[in-house]
Amino acid sequence: MSAPHVRSVNIGPGVPSPHTSAPTTGIDKRPVDHVEVRDPGPKHGGLGSGCVGDTIGDRRHHGGRTQAVYAYAREDLDWWAERLGRPLRDGAFGENLTTVGVDCTTARIGELWRVGEVELRVEVPRIPCRTFAGHMGIPGWVRRFTAAGRTGAYLSVVRPGTIRTGDRVTVERPDHDITLLLEFRAATGDRAAAMRVLDSGVLAPEEHDWLAGRLAPR
Template sequence: MDGDVGSTGNGRVVSVNVGRRVPRRRASLPSTAIDKQPVDRIDVRDPGPKRGGLGSGAVGDEIGDPRHHGGRLQAVYAYPAEDRQWWAEQIGRPIAAGAFGENLTTEGVEMTHALVGELWTVGDAVLRVEVPRIPCATFAEHMGVPRWVRRFADEGRTGAYLSVVTPGTVEVGAPVQVERPDHDIDLVTLFRAFSGEAEVMRRVVAARVIDAEVQRDLERSLARRGG
């Protein structure tokens, strides 16, 4: 990063949520903890690597499929109440806080265009914006909406996966102070790169602002495509 381009502090946490593992409809599939339920507060910490780590960065939150969820870069998932309400209007039914699997439901926090590497001070914790959410079959099954994966991907309202820079406690009502880095790679751009748009992949790789692990994965994907 070349520094930050300013701080904002108008957002807040309107719900904190944790989930417990439950069986999927098909016994052969991994269990799921996507349906998070509100609690008063959560302690957040770096859970370590995806394999062999603690799973979720939110203490008391469970991970149904640790092969694909949890770990350092997906320690805490945040989703804006504004986008949840937008989706509720699209599908014609209410969506409760935590129903998207988010640990933090926010208000007044820009998320689709959150910049990779943003630092969020929430309570006494500091979180870092890392990667967008990639919709999966578990999410689609949970929502029960036709073509949900495609619809969610097309809209680009992905929410933000966060790493934990400084552990702490996050309570309902906590303000969110955002420090933005000096580049233009936001979550929707990174999502497009993950979706295989070659020109966007090249742009993201050239910027060198994403986590080193993600950088290597995108570089390998580009190499397989012939650059």
């Protein structure tokens, strides 16, 4: 078995978005040899993506410090390809990093990934949206993706630099059991999971506030 590594680095130039009110989308990502990554700053008023040359069309809901880089496992793409009955290329889910041998679903919040010269921090799971559903073109995709729980990992940039195809990935796991999958269940309606995640105090402040807002009476 090969060591954990980045199989593909992917970015998406902005193209017109037919699925949402945002004027453009960068979800249709394509492989490149390397990408410069940096902290894009806050979601509102920042640079959008943490990957130079990548586009975040809907900055109200996507991008920013805690969603700077999106990683998805090649193993999970293969799992989906088998069930969908069609091939899925690297970057098919709009991920910046297609990984091999890296857990992108039950990674722990706060886990550190060293990717070449870059250091990334696991922050939150991907919540499926209309743009993703439109890109996939599969009826009921949001519901199906949610049920499967193979979320991929949104990452912040702790140490900027260049990520290249083939870079090794080493992982440093924190001493708690709050995983991306638990946070995903919390974010998609499981109140008991949400309370557990909030009580743990492991989320970045903006993500903690967002999840707490989901629990607040309306």
